[in-house]
Amino acid sequence: MFSKYRDRDLVKKAAERIAEAADGDPLRIMHVCGTHEWAITHNGLRDLLPENVQVVAGPGCPVCVTPGGEIDALCSLALERGVAVTTFGDVLRVPGRKGSLAEAKASGADIRVVYGISDAIRMARQETARDFVHFAIGFETTAPTTAVEVIKGPPSNFSIFASHKLIPPAMEYLLQSGASIDGFICPGHVSTIIGSDAYKDLAARYAKPMAVAGFEPLDIMLAILNIALQRKRGIAEVYNEYARAVRGPGNTVALRAMEKAFKVTDADWRGIGTIPGSGLGLREEYAKYDAAGKYGIAAVGWDRMPEGCSCGEVLLGTLRPEQCPLFGRDCTPERPVGPCMVSIEGTCAIAFKYSDHRLRSLRP
Amino acid sequence: MCLAVPGRVTKIEGEKAEVDIGGIRREASLELVSDQGVKIGDYVLIHTGYAITKLDEAEAIEILKAWRDVARAELEG
Ligand code: SF4
Numbered sequence: 001m002f003s004k005y006r007d008r009d010l011v012k013k014a015a016e017r018i019a020e021a022a023d024g025d026p027l028r029i030m031h032v033c034g035t036h037e038w039a040i041t042h043n044g045l046r047d048l049l050p051e052n053v054q055v056v057a058g059p060g061c062p063v064c065v066t067p068g069g070e071i072d073a074l075c076s077l078a079l080e081r082g083v084a085v086t087t088f089g090d091v092l093r094v095p096g097r098k099g100s101l102a103e104a105k106a107s108g109a110d111i112r113v114v115y116g117i118s119d120a121i122r123m124a125r126q127e128t129a130r131d132f133v134h135f136a137i138g139f140e141t142t143a144p145t146t147a148v149e150v151i152k153g154p155p156s157n158f159s160i161f162a163s164h165k166l167i168p169p170a171m172e173y174l175l176q177s178g179a180s181i182d183g184f185i186c187p188g189h190v191s192t193i194i195g196s197d198a199y200k201d202l203a204a205r206y207a208k209p210m211a212v213a214g215f216e217p218l219d220i221m222l223a224i225l226n227i228a229l230q231r232k233r234g235i236a237e238v239y240n241e242y243a244r245a246v247r248g249p250g251n252t253v254a255l256r257a258m259e260k261a262f263k264v265t266d267a268d269w270r271g272i273g274t275i276p277g278s279g280l281g282l283r284e285e286y287a288k289y290d291a292a293g294k295y296g297i298a299a300v301g302w303d304r305m306p307e308g309c310s311c312g313e314v315l316l317g318t319l320r321p322e323q324c325p326l327f328g329r330d331c332t333p334e335r336p337v338g339p340c341m342v343s344i345e346g347t348c349a350i351a352f353k354y355s356d357h358r359l360r361s362l363r364p
Numbered sequence: 365m366c367l368a369v370p371g372r373v374t375k376i377e378g379e380k381a382e383v384d385i386g387g388i389r390r391e392a393s394l395e396l397v398s399d400q401g402v403k404i405g406d407y408v409l410i411h412t413g414y415a416i417t418k419l420d421e422a423e424a425i426e427i428l429k430a431w432r433d434v435a436r437a438e439l440e441g
Contacts, residue, residue, distance in 0.1 A: 034367075035367055088412070115412060115413055116412030116413030116414065117412070118393065118413055118414075119413070138412075141368065141411050141416060142412060144396055144414075144416070145396070145411070145412055145413070145414045148393075148395050148396065148414075189367075189368045189409070189411065189416070192368075192409060192416050192417040193416060243420070244419050244420045244421065245409055245417050245419055245420070246417070251396060251397070251416060251417055252399065253395075253396055253397065253398055253399050254396045254416065257396070345367070
């Protein structure tokens with residue numbers, strides 16, 4: 001349907017126009033989406049860009065920023081309390097302090113991978129004698145799916161460990177911390193929910209051009225071109241390149257559900273720290289579905305990266321994965337050291353998949 | 365995790381739809397797009413089993429046309 005967005009000539013043309021628009025001045029653009037990182041690397045778009053234009057990955061992978069302490073809490077819940085923990089596939093191998101959920105599963109814990117929260121609820125309905133806790137991670141794309149199910153009222157043996165995170169507060173945090181970013185490619189799928197208007201205030205307050213982009217090569221190139229052109233003209237707006245999926249106000253049904261089910265909280269981002277107003281907790285009305293309260297799980301906090309891992313810098317876009325001393329040798333997707341190598345959307349895993357460093361791991 | 369894939373709606377039953385994702389049929393919930401007037405034949409983006417938005421093909425073609433014109437103007441200009 002959208003194969004035209006892979007048109008070679010148009011992509012090349014866009015690259016030429018980016019070079020013109022950026023005018024030789026350094027232009028550092030950050031995206032905050034694992035799928036964008038995948039699309040950029042998979043299509044080799046960085047090679048098409050002029051030397052002065054850099055696109056770096058920010059904290060766009062929800063699995064990578066899930067605190068190790070939360071992994072620990074869910075492992076103990078499954079191992080010590082016999083609760084069945086459901087979650088998304090990528091989460092299983094994320095290292096906690098005492099191992100990963102995959103390791104807990106190997107030692108007999110009931111850990112199940114689900115495609116979506118509705119599968120988890122179906123299991124809970126079928127196995128009424130067992131308690132289920134769904135480890136609900138994900139950004140604004142995933143949070144509304146949790147919200148609609150909570151509002152509908154899952155069975156009483158089902159609860160949620162809410163670890164959803166919000167993207168605009170993380171963007172603001174990076175801008176506030178003085179990270180060198182000249183503009184943002186806004187995440188396409190998150191934006192289908194929150195809308196392109198959600199970034200307007202940030203773009204204006206920090207004077208940073210932004211463009212919401214889809215995931216085809218041309219989508220991303222056009223977003224970069226737009227950011228370059230905005231800078232050239234001295235403006236900082238939000239351009240919606242992905243209008244086939246994203247509307248200004250977003251998905252109002254989804255936003256209403258989120259508003260109803262959740263309240264905004266502070267949240268810990270692994271490798272980054274606590275970002276104010278960047279998390280979602282269940283509202284009082286839905287407290288009976290809140291696993292943290294139900295099982296008395298104390299706030300967990302621990303978010304340090306494993307020894308020697310540079311994920312924190314990778315997540316902030318200050319280090320490319322290849323620059324981490326462990327990359328490709330000690331840390332590979334088969335034997336990940338840090339969370340950025342675990343998730344298929346992690347910057348390190350993507351870099352590894354598409355780099356010749358694969359060979360390095362074969363060295364004696 | 366934030367992955368979403370486009371699928372074509374082949375059947376609708378209340379809030380559930382059957383979608384065709386590159387030849388594979390799957391069930392998807394339409395709860396989050398209940399106000400978007402999704403019909404059989406429409407494309408939707410699906411994330412963890414929920415349609416999160418309807419895809420607007422007309423809009424896509426418009427944008428592409430605009431950019432083709434930009435590219436052409438470049439070539440001719
Ligand atoms: S290569 Fe491995 S150890 Fe290094 S930053 Fe990435 S995940 Fe962490």
